[in-house]
Amino acid sequence: MRAVQYDTYGEPDVLHVVDAPTPTLKPNEVLVAVQFAAVNPFDNKLRSGAMAGMVKVTFPVTPGSEIAGRVAALGSEVQGSAVGDEVFGWATGAYAEFAVALATGVAPRPDALPAEVAAALPVAGEAALRGLRLLELRAGETLLIHGAAGAVGSIAVQLAVARGITVIGTASERDAEAVRELGAHPVRYGDGVFERVRELAPDGVDAVLDIAGAGDLPGSIELAGGTERVVTLADSAATSLGVTFSSGGRKDQTPDVLRQLADAVVDGSLVIAPARHLPLADAAEAQALVAAGGRRGKVLLDL
Numbered sequence: 001m002r003a004v005q006y007d008t009y010g011e012p013d014v015l016h017v018v019d020a021p022t023p024t025l026k027p028n029e030v031l032v033a034v035q036f037a038a039v040n041p042f043d044n045k046l047r048s049g050a051m052a053g054m055v056k057v058t059f060p061v062t063p064g065s066e067i068a069g070r071v072a073a074l075g076s077e078v079q080g081s082a083v084g085d086e087v088f089g090w091a092t093g094a095y096a097e098f099a100v101a102l103a104t105g106v107a108p109r110p111d112a113l114p115a116e117v118a119a120a121l122p123v124a125g126e127a128a129l130r131g132l133r134l135l136e137l138r139a140g141e142t143l144l145i146h147g148a149a150g151a152v153g154s155i156a157v158q159l160a161v162a163r164g165i166t167v168i169g170t171a172s173e174r175d176a177e178a179v180r181e182l183g184a185h186p187v188r189y190g191d192g193v194f195e196r197v198r199e200l201a202p203d204g205v206d207a208v209l210d211i212a213g214a215g216d217l218p219g220s221i222e223l224a225g226g227t228e229r230v231v232t233l234a235d236s237a238a239t240s241l242g243v244t245f246s247s248g249g250r251k252d253q254t255p256d257v258l259r260q261l262a263d264a265v266v267d268g269s270l271v272i273a274p275a276r277h278l279p280l281a282d283a284a285e286a287q288a289l290v291a292a293g294g295r296r297g298k299v300l301l302d303l
């Protein structure tokens, strides 16, 4: 099968297309013929070697962790799925014609959910749901989200607003209007961000969800009146500051989460920004685009 791999850490140009063996399955896994694989910031962090101290990899690495596609084969113990089912979810080695997923890591894709939208939901949607859950938000509270225009942030804003939470969202000047359309009060990120937030929330905020990882935790702690209700998904300074860093894991990757996200898109309460599409062979360009920022919507590889 065609797959994108890298044999060493480095810049995006270490990615290249290979003819790789089709993966074999463990009893609880399914093989998915990939239609779309999303490119995530994590893929860049792993490929660059920035996470070498935290995540052990075996070269060659086939990147990618979320897909939409069709079930192509079932592990010996998998029940409730059939070859040919249209699914979406978390997978390993997603930048390839075939990727492996836990049977519990994918869910049926409803007809009303386009595959290209489904492929953009698992990683960002689960992270947004988890971040909000950890903060134990109640209707009427005020939440500050750093990185409100990004893939995770856009979902977190919409889910929080739907629960009756007032959201202040940091974003670039360019994305301010988009953040307002999602239902949040936009504030421009960068120097002076906390003064601008204070103009909207003079008494501070109830909670902060940091998805930008841009060094804003100390100011966030001050604004929230302590570390208790500050959660980051992206800032490694969290531990030294006493803030919760949530990275999630397999236990969080459930069909229930996928169904909840799919339902929200289908009923119109969750809107996902259109993705940029590139062919598999342009995976290096796709990762470079994600690293560069300055865009809305995910970057997808089309198989």
Ligand SMILES: NC(=O)c1ccc[n+]([C@@H]2O[C@H](COP(=O)([O-])OP(=O)(O)OC[C@H]3O[C@@H](n4cnc5c(N)ncnc54)[C@H](OP(=O)(O)O)[C@@H]3O)[C@@H](O)[C@H]2O)c1
Pocket: 040, 041, 042, 123, 124, 127, 146, 147, 148, 149, 150, 151, 152, 153, 170, 171, 172, 189, 190, 211, 212, 213, 214, 232, 233, 234, 246, 247, 248, 290, 292, 293, 294, 295, 297
């Ligand atoms: N821990 C977890 O479970 C988990 C799960 C998913 C993602 N993540 C992490 O969360 C981060 C965001 O992921 P994503 O998929 O949402 O990425 P994304 O779509 O690229 O969004 C990142 C957003 O942050 C904005 N941003 C940049 N600098 C900022 C600043 N100083 N203040 C506020 N916003 C700023 C970017 O704006 P510009 O376009 O203007 O640069 C962009 O809109 C990544 O670090 C990713 O690895 C963690």
